[in-house]
Amino acid sequence: MKLYEKDSYLTTLKTTITQQGTDEYGNFVSLKDSIIYPGGGGQPADRAWIQAIPVTKIQKNENDVRYYLKEAPNNLPQQVDIQIDWAQRFDLMQQHTGQHILARVCEDLFQVRISKEQITLTDSFFEIDTKLSPTQLQTAIARSNEIIRAHKSVFILFPTEEQLKKETLFTTPPKYFAGLRLIKIADFDLIGCGGTHVQNTAEVQGIAFTQIKEHKKGMTLHFTCGNRLFQQFESNQKQLATLTKATQVPITGLTAFFKEQQEKIDTYQQRLAAYQVQTLITTAKEIAPNFVYSEATTANVKELQQAARKLAEIYPLALICTATKSDDTLRYHLTCLKENSKLPIGQLIKLSNQKFGGRGGGSALKGDGTLPYSQKEAWLHFLQD
Structure with a gap:
């Protein structure tokens, strides 16, 4: 009998074991009556104990409900005490x-x-x-x-x-x-x-x-x-108290304070991005005829693309490659102002993926990709050729 269906406030019960054993899920017992909600309808199962042994899983079958126990149920008496975690219930x-x-x-x-x-x-x-x-x-x-x-x-x-x-x-x-x-x-x-x-x-x-x-x-x-x-x-009040103490700003002023801080962060990020783009431009080298390469220690995809566009204006006939190292990966962007009819950039990246274990893709005039950093030198020679 599902006693929890009639009374949600029952927390303890003495009932009879109708079946016990072991299956693919572990040690289980079935009960004549139960106050343990087994879960369903978007609500979790109760946290419960049978004879002070934690219930670790509840499996509803066609004819009964099996309660899986943390310990083997072999020594359980026929009559057992059930208890649920009332605070959680x-x-x-x-x-x-x-x-x-x-x-x-x-x-x-x-x-x-x-x-x-x-x-x-x-x-x-x-x-x-x-x-x-x-x-x-x-x-x-x-x-x-x-x-x-x-x-x-x-x-x-x-x-x-x-x-x-x-x-x-x-x-x-x-x-x-x-x-x-x-x-x-x-x-x-x-x-x-x-x-x-x-x-x-x-x-x-x-x-x-x-x-x-x-x-x-x-x-x-x-x-x-x-x-x-x-x-x-x-919990929120404690966090607010910590913030007001750390910032020396009253609660009513925290929104304005953090808005101001975020604006400063945005300004610094914009300056850093501009610096990264400028670094890629100033350190770029034409390592082969009509092939320009530049690598920065820290740059994101957007910065690689911005630098490549500006370098393409300086070297209008060249294939431009901007790159950065991320862990053990080389992240790169390729671009050119004029399409190579024999090998468009998207196809070039596809060949690079096959040859160097990379990933990426693009169109005829630009594309992005990654490859193992250990393949960098071989890949650069491949591009030059």
Whole structure:
């Protein structure tokens, strides 16, 4: 019997072992009754112990559930004590109930479709098929917290079809609910769900977004609830205190301070990039007729390309190669102003890849690639030829 389906607050249980043994996953037992949530529906399994032995894996089969133990179960008594990690269970109950509230609010206010709901031990999120504005997102959180503070009861139902006909709160057609376990938040939401939940919305305590990610089909809304929310708030406050002490700037001035620092960093990076480009230009050498090579110790692809374009203006008839060493790899850019009809640059790079174990590609007039730095000299001779 799945006792967690009727009561999410059970933390201990004495029950009977119905089967024990070893299979490809390890040592297992099956139980007559259980309070251990096995995972599913986007919610992780409980952390639990059987006779004080940690449960390391839970496998749901067609006829039973197998609980895999850290130690061999050969010496277990017929009657065993089960215990779950209540702190983790309650945290997941808060997240899961908060997810129901926030998702329903988004559906009601903005007619979004919900998908890919997921709760982990560190993160909770779901996807919506619409991109909401910052004001709409703020409205959704405010409304969700109103529901939480409204002290609404949360019920576990196993309704008959007759009972379903009397319900007016549906997020899916009534036929889908027939015979299923439903979670009902009084006069607000009713939905089929197999997870664990609190008994009252007030136990969720509060909800807030932690991250919003936009994608082609809509948004992924990351959020946190309850004790996890307050722990995160405390952690954030400690980090802010550390930052204000280190910068000697009050919290209200941190945004402006870091914006100023980022602008300085951007300026220094632009100067460094210009220096790298100039270094590549000034150290360039025509190591063979119409073949110019320049290598810098530190340069990125964009800087290699900028330097090559400027060198092509100085040497309009030459093949230009700018390069840099990254670990044991030579990263290079090739360019020329006039196409070589016999061997366009893209084809040249393709031959280089085959001959020197490199990677890359390009068009007739330019391209980028890499190859082992140990092949540099042989590769340069290949280009000259």
